[in-house]
Amino acid sequence: MPNCCWRGCGEPVENDEARMTNDEGSTNARMTKGRAHTSRADSDFVIDSSFNASPARTIRHSSLSEGLIANAAQLAELLPLIERNARVAVDTEADSLHCYREKLCLLQVSLPEGDFLVDPLVENDLAPLADTLARKEIVLHGADYDLRLLRRALNFQPARLFDTVIAARLLGVREFSYAALVEKYFGIQLAKGSQKANWALRPLSPKMEEYARNDTHYLLPLAEKLAKQLIERDRFEWFQQSCERAIVLAAIDRERDAEKAWRIPGSGLIRGREAAILRALWHWRDREAERFDRPSFHVLRNDQLIETARAACRGETLQFRHFSERRARDFQATINSALSLKEEDWPETRKRRGERPTREMERAAETLRKRRDHAASELKIEPSFIAPRATIDAIAANGARAEQLLVAWQRQLIGL
Known part of the structure; x- marks a missing residue:
């Protein structure tokens, strides 16, 4: 790389927060x-x-x-x-x-x-x-x-x-x-x-x-x-x-998984028939939003989808004033269709992510967290910026993933 030459007039603002420890051994x-x-x-x-x-x-x-x-x-x-x-x-x-x-x-x-x-x-x-x-x-x-x-x-x-x-x-x-x-x-x-x-x-x-x-x-x-x-x-x-x-x-494309996209924030406790209704309503909302070129929350917010799914299972019908007659009719038809599904057609209950960590994995994760926290304290940067908790757990379970999940300076700080 070419040599660095500073010729601008802007000087950095010094502050205790940004200063770092350079003591021998740090x-x-x-x-x-x-x-x-x-x-x-x-x-x-x-x-x-x-x-x-x-x-x-x-x-x-x-x-x-x-x-x-x-x-x-x-x-x-x-x-x-x-x-x-x-x-x-x-x-x-x-x-x-x-x-x-x-x-x-x-x-x-x-x-x-x-x-x-x-x-x-x-x-x-x-x-x-x-x-x-x-x-x-x-x-x-x-x-x-x-x-x-x-x-x-x-x-x-x-x-x-x-x-x-x-x-x-x-x-x-x-x-x-x-x-x-x-x-x-x-x-x-x-x-x-x-x-x-x-x-x-x-x-x-x-x-x-x-x-x-x-x-x-x-x-x-x-x-x-x-x-x-x-x-x-x-x-x-x-x-x-x-x-x-x-x-x-x-540069990596994020493909939307239609089988997971409907699991919106707040839906973690939704099960069974409620989940079937929520899934159907999410896909209905997505079609409506695309049809009229509007963001999905203009049709219904996430919390309204969840509230509607729960109400439908109680035999209640929610009304939304901003719905046209046609939209209200399609909305109710979507709910009725989901209510008629057999149990085997309901969404599967969400499984726990991965297997339960072994004691060896837990010890490895704890060691990595201690190294990370120590480095973060000395450098005065956020621990999660060195390695988020989920990343540490993934590496503790499979050390080969370290190079995929962290860049060189992050790996070095946690001793990998």
Whole structure:
């Protein structure tokens, strides 16, 4: 990797929470002593000499930074700006709260030159943009959702990633939402009014545009501050490992299992005929939501499905005012059909996950937890960020899964 050279003006904010123990014999000292003088050389996070780390950057391309980039000419003007930068701040907006199957509705891009909003809903070829971004280091906050959305919409996968959530958690920051980090490092409180807006609507209101620009406006200077702290604490290599894993995991499709999808939160105690009704109602709701292109909770909330299933078994019928006559009729027909099922057609009772752990597994898990908790205490990071409980139990049951479930720095901290 190329040598790391810091030429930005942003200095990290020091705080007791993010400071780490470097005493001789501490977890961090043992793991980093051999590379204490090589961290900067090994890091390839380079801030361009022209980069202004202040969040109040001057926008020099007003023709692109006002309104949405919605045609080929504007896109052709944006691409060279991206090309000349090593890293790009990116965010996305979708319409998951307003339709059945979410879609990419807005792509925000921030560079030292300014903040830009790309409209993916117009008939415009975004393949050149995706290809250009794929060659850059992409700065995202909580990357998994955005990477999955971009992969579905643009077949996009970055070569390199800087996830500010991973960086903050590795520094022991407990409040790591984007708004919390912007306030912590820049003393600025961001407005939250457009979080649940319908981003498929056009034109976007000035308030929505401002919200969208702010979502990436602070990411580059924030990444600089976080990266500098990670390097100072000899955790940048750990950070890179976790970001590489995040890219891999986001590229794995999550297939919905129709036999499990209906087991919604709160349904754990549902059994027998109630489960049969709940299953039928869940699939009915899913069809209704798809038919009218609305999120499923617009038809019925999860708690209403569960309440309806229990009431039906008591011989009671619940009425919902927002149902049309046709929907109410189909709703009742679904319940009646489920009530008529024979017992052998009811869903199977959910079995316990896996076999009961042996004493040897329990001892192994306890040993791993103690190592994890000790390392977390010394490093002042959350134990679950090193290894969640379920992961520790899985490794205790089958040690061969450690490499699949944890990256190298996590395995090393718990002695694997």
